[in-house]
Amino acid sequence: MISSLNSFDSINSNMQMASVAPKTEASEPREVEFSYQPQDAVVMEPVSVKIPVVNKGILRPETPNVKFGRSIKKPIPPIIRPNRDGNYVFDSKTQTKKFIAVDTMATVQHTFDEMKSIFGEGMTFAHDREKISLFADKGEKMNAYYTRLFGGSLNFFHSTDPLSKEKFYTGSSGEVISHEVGHAILDGQRPWFMLSFNADTQGFHEAFADSTALFMSTQSDETCQLAAQQCGGDLRQDNCLANCAEQFGQVINKRMGTDVTGGNYLRTFRHDYKWQDPSTVPAKPDADHPITTEMHDWSQIFTGAQYDILTDITARNIREGMDPAQAIKAAGRESMEILAGAVKTSPERDASYRDMALCMLKYDAENNDGRNHDVILDNMIKRNILQEGDDTPTAADMQAMSSSENVTVTLSGPEYGMFSGAEVTGSSRHGAPSLLKDLKNLIKNGSILYTEPNQSVTKEDLFDRNGNAYVGVVRWVDGKMTIEQTGMIS
Ligand SMILES: [Zn+2]
Numbered sequence: 001m002i003s004s005l006n007s008f009d010s011i012n013s014n015m016q017m018a019s020v021a022p023k024t025e026a027s028e029p030r031e032v033e034f035s036y037q038p039q040d041a042v043v044m045e046p047v048s049v050k051i052p053v054v055n056k057g058i059l060r061p062e063t064p065n066v067k068f069g070r071s072i073k074k075p076i077p078p079i080i081r082p083n084r085d086g087n088y089v090f091d092s093k094t095q096t097k098k099f100i101a102v103d104t105m106a107t108v109q110h111t112f113d114e115m116k117s118i119f120g121e122g123m124t125f126a127h128d129r130e131k132i133s134l135f136a137d138k139g140e141k142m143n144a145y146y147t148r149l150f151g152g153s154l155n156f157f158h159s160t161d162p163l164s165k166e167k168f169y170t171g172s173s174g175e176v177i178s179h180e181v182g183h184a185i186l187d188g189q190r191p192w193f194m195l196s197f198n199a200d201t202q203g204f205h206e207a208f209a210d211s212t213a214l215f216m217s218t219q220s221d222e223t224c225q226l227a228a229q230q231c232g233g234d235l236r237q238d239n240c241l242a243n244c245a246e247q248f249g250q251v252i253n254k255r256m257g258t259d260v261t262g263g264n265y266l267r268t269f270r271h272d273y274k275w276q277d278p279s280t281v282p283a284k285p286d287a288d289h290p291i292t293t294e295m296h297d298w299s300q301i302f303t304g305a306q307y308d309i310l311t312d313i314t315a316r317n318i319r320e321g322m323d324p325a326q327a328i329k330a331a332g333r334e335s336m337e338i339l340a341g342a343v344k345t346s347p348e349r350d351a352s353y354r355d356m357a358l359c360m361l362k363y364d365a366e367n368n369d370g371r372n373h374d375v376i377l378d379n380m381i382k383r384n385i386l387q388e389g390d391d392t393p394t395a396a397d398m399q400a401m402s403s404s405e406n407v408t409v410t411l412s413g414p415e416y417g418m419f420s421g422a423e424v425t426g427s428s429r430h431g432a433p434s435l436l437k438d439l440k441n442l443i444k445n446g447s448i449l450y451t452e453p454n455q456s457v458t459k460e461d462l463f464d465r466n467g468n469a470y471v472g473v474v475r476w477v478d479g480k481m482t483i484e485q486t487g488m489i490s
Pocket residue numbers: 179183205206209489490
């Protein structure tokens with residue numbers, strides 16, 4: 001399926017030309033101060049962070065792992081003249097365009113560096129790429145997304161309030177940026193996850209991205225101090241770490257004229273959503289099913305468990321004598337180490353929430369002498385991700401997890417609606433029946449885009465009206481309907 005994505009790349013080559021690094025003479029990296037928003041613009045003022053710059057040209061800074069991207073619509077990357085002292089520190093209100101460009105670049109690089117300190121030296125983006133293209137403000141859209149196509153890129157946008165004419169940039173939120181970098185990093189570790197049609201595997205991609213944003217918030221001293229002031233170190237209480245992408249959520253609610261996100265944020269990690277069989281979850285939420293299986297919705301179950309683990313480790317750190325801000329920072333690192341450790345031993349293809357929870361127990365047993373065994377197990381049982389009696393997986397359990405294989409199915413019957421007749425190839429742990437179940441679920445929650453034969457599909461078409469990237473898209477091959485993965489994630 002990776003090769004089918006490459007063919008998709010060439011079919012749509014009119015959409016964006018390959019991002020090629022601007023020609024610059026390589027030189028020794030020099031440490032330069034960049035504006036940096038570690039959390040969210042409505043939560044705190046930006047700070048600054050030192051980032052190595054690797055090119056000689058100072059008007060288009062390039063860091064070890066990030067370069068400004070180029071496309072047909074944006075063939076020339078932004079020019080950013082540094083301050084007299086050579087730094088890229090700008091005022092977010094009066095020098096907004098320059099601020100957004102450098103803040104986004106710094107956040108991507110800093111997230112990459114912090115995650116590399118957890119995953120280890122070999123960490124790269126998808127296809128072993130060292131560098132990713134960055135579009136810090138690609139135009140008017142309420143969105144941000146990652147794609148591995150066209151050389152791999154992270155894309156951020158802005159939207160304008162129709163009344164106040166105030167602009168909101170998705171690249172102004174540290175959490176939104178780190179979320180997208182989280183997708184790019186997981187895509188480097190587990191490229192098959194983004195190609196899975198499974199609700200849990202897709203949901204895990206989102207949960208990992210939100211957990212990356214959460215982890216980055218905890219690694220900022222300023223943010224930890226603010227959170228400690230707000231909740232005294234008891235993360236069950238409301239605090240800035242628990243709420244993700246505050247400004248983004250507030251702009252959405254304002255535009256909709258109603259509180260669609262449930263609060264002054266895009267998502268919160270403080271909730272008690274529990275895992276259910278995705279095939280039993282209806283298309284629209286009801287009293288027994290508070291969230292849908294759409295990946296951003298569904299991810300909240302796993303991210304909620306990850307947040308609860310952070311909460312419990314923080315409490316233990318405080319009991320052991322750390323002050324609340326220190327305790328949060330140390331727990332942020334420890335909980336991300338467990339999640340990253342689980343990714344490294346997880347199945348290559350389809351991974352359920354249960355698989356990932358078991359891999360977390362395995363990592364902790366092998367690397368922490370099981371110090372967090374009960375914290376992980378109890379929180380995963382509370383979320384119905386694990387069951388009473390589950391424990392650290394055996395070698396046989398690990399073997400059973402890795403048994404996915406590619407199967408091809410043809411959708412047939414009224415339950416598939418307009419997609420009936422489509423041929424789909426995807427990975428499955430339990431053969432054709434479970435792949436069919438996954439596809440039925442994606443059709444039910446609106447994650448597959450239907451197209452007509454000979455319809456030209458632009459990149460914009462691959463996002464639904466909520467800005468979420470479709471998981472699959474109909475392509476017609478020799479007059480036959482097929483469904484392929486889009487290779488995009490928002
Ligand atoms: Zn996402």
